[in-house]
Amino acid sequence: MATLNALALLDTEPEREFDALVALAAEMLDCPSAMMTLIDRDRLWIKAANDGERGEIARDVTMCNVTIQGSAPLVVEDLSGDSRFAANPLVAASDGVRFYAGAPIHAIADDGRRHPIGALCVLDTHPRSLNAAGRKALVHLATLAEAAIAARTAAMQALAIAVTADRQSSVLARQDRIFRQAERMAAIGSWRVLWPDGPLEWSDGVFRIHELPLGAQPDPSKAIDHYPPHAREQIAQALTDVIRTGVPIDLELDFTTALGNPRRVRVQGELEHEAQRNVDGPVAIVGIFQDVTDRHALELTLRRTAETDALTGLANRAAFDRALDAAITRARTAATPLLLALVDLDGFKAINDTLGHNAGDDVLRGVGQILQAPWLRGSLAARLGGDEFAVIVDDPALVGAPEEIISRLQEALQVPVSVDGLAMISAGTVGIAALEADCQTVRDFVHRVDIVLYRAKRERIGERRRAA
Numbered sequence: 001m002a003t004l005n006a007l008a009l010l011d012t013e014p015e016r017e018f019d020a021l022v023a024l025a026a027e028m029l030d031c032p033s034a035m036m037t038l039i040d041r042d043r044l045w046i047k048a049a050n051d052g053e054r055g056e057i058a059r060d061v062t063m064c065n066v067t068i069q070g071s072a073p074l075v076v077e078d079l080s081g082d083s084r085f086a087a088n089p090l091v092a093a094s095d096g097v098r099f100y101a102g103a104p105i106h107a108i109a110d111d112g113r114r115h116p117i118g119a120l121c122v123l124d125t126h127p128r129s130l131n132a133a134g135r136k137a138l139v140h141l142a143t144l145a146e147a148a149i150a151a152r153t154a155a156m157q158a159l160a161i162a163v164t165a166d167r168q169s170s171v172l173a174r175q176d177r178i179f180r181q182a183e184r185m186a187a188i189g190s191w192r193v194l195w196p197d198g199p200l201e202w203s204d205g206v207f208r209i210h211e212l213p214l215g216a217q218p219d220p221s222k223a224i225d226h227y228p229p230h231a232r233e234q235i236a237q238a239l240t241d242v243i244r245t246g247v248p249i250d251l252e253l254d255f256t257t258a259l260g261n262p263r264r265v266r267v268q269g270e271l272e273h274e275a276q277r278n279v280d281g282p283v284a285i286v287g288i289f290q291d292v293t294d295r296h297a298l299e300l301t302l303r304r305t306a307e308t309d310a311l312t313g314l315a316n317r318a319a320f321d322r323a324l325d326a327a328i329t330r331a332r333t334a335a336t337p338l339l340l341a342l343v344d345l346d347g348f349k350a351i352n353d354t355l356g357h358n359a360g361d362d363v364l365r366g367v368g369q370i371l372q373a374p375w376l377r378g379s380l381a382a383r384l385g386g387d388e389f390a391v392i393v394d395d396p397a398l399v400g401a402p403e404e405i406i407s408r409l410q411e412a413l414q415v416p417v418s419v420d421g422l423a424m425i426s427a428g429t430v431g432i433a434a435l436e437a438d439c440q441t442v443r444d445f446v447h448r449v450d451i452v453l454y455r456a457k458r459e460r461i462g463e464r465r466r467a468a
Helices: 003-007 015-030 132-167 169-186 204-210 220-226 231-246 293-307 317-334 350-357 357-370 403-413 442-467
Strands: 033-039 042-051 055-058 075-076 099-108 114-124 188-196 200-201 249-256 262-271 282-290 339-346 379-385 388-393 415-419 422-435
Touching: 003 099, 003 114, 003 132, 003 379, 015 114, 015 132, 015 293, 042 415, 055 200, 075 357, 099 132, 114 132, 114 231, 132 262, 132 282, 132 293, 188 204, 200 204, 200 262, 204 282, 220 415, 231 262, 231 282, 262 293, 293 317, 317 379, 317 388, 317 442, 339 403, 350 357, 350 422, 357 379, 357 415, 357 422, 403 422, 422 442
Parallel strands: none
Antiparallel strands: 033 042, 033 114, 042 055, 075 099, 099 114, 188 200, 188 282, 249 262, 262 282, 339 388, 339 422, 379 388, 415 422
């Protein structure tokens, strides 16, 4: 309990890092519910949930209480069939939880030991399974939660030291040692500026992140050059806000070091003496500067994994739904045309059954390459499942020629497949339709194209019969 209490996480306001993490967990593991929980003495408190629900539950009836007792993920495919949980009121209810998968979250105490403080979990009201890749992803997500908690703690400690250092001269030397240790451990530094024309001061950690020699006098006019143009605008607005209203600065931005290395940094700051703030005179702003490149890269990797079909490299169904919804909104707003093509492979089951699943996988990978051909510039291709694919087309040079798209795709999809002397032909049928006024949702649009695809398949079957 001491480790958890020291983190000052219990009963806090929502924080974007943890909200994004549970949203990613639900999306990546395809579960309707995901939570990050903290285990207090006699209660479980929900720090973040993908549906926004927060609150507390008695500790002794929670699955997470069991999760933190081990080091590996706890996965229960059907809670009603597990003697540990079958009588649990959270399970026994008519709409109760049936599936649970959780990985413990640890924090490092002052003695250097890791202690479990909660869990990252996904839940469903229906029984289901979680494969090895899903379990591994859950562990990675829990590790990311631990990193976010550690970064939050280091940032809070560093910011507190930066704000109070000049007020407590009697303990300045001790604070400076602590702060330098925190800088090295968390890739973090502190800064201070007397706005608008005063000097800019950096700690050693800020120089290290910039990849500049320690101790030089930083130039405010050159410091901004490390950021891309759009980020410079965000920084200018944040400085205006903190000076005029006292709203703290908290930005996460792309950044380039003096040696040209790309980084991702988090910038936080606040007024040094709020009670003495004078909006018409010089204002001192103090804050921290943190290199979050590794955490950001892990988040991007997990998100790409969550949005990509592993076999073909195309977008998966979840990513397709989001992309099509966004494309429909853009088309409605700008009054521009939009096409959706659905592709269904002909005879794919026969290839799988006759030539084997390896041959079938080769066919699917080949389709993935075909749907990402250069001529389909600007289009998004996705594997919807099995042998079903889709292409969202909004390029002005393509949307006016749907028949040409069908012809080129069906020709490209006509590919011979051979294994050990057995040869077959892989082919595909394409249905394509434009967005019309009666297509209000993704489901409406897909249904419209489904009908076109069904008709196209019937016509091709009829053609083959007549040819025979």
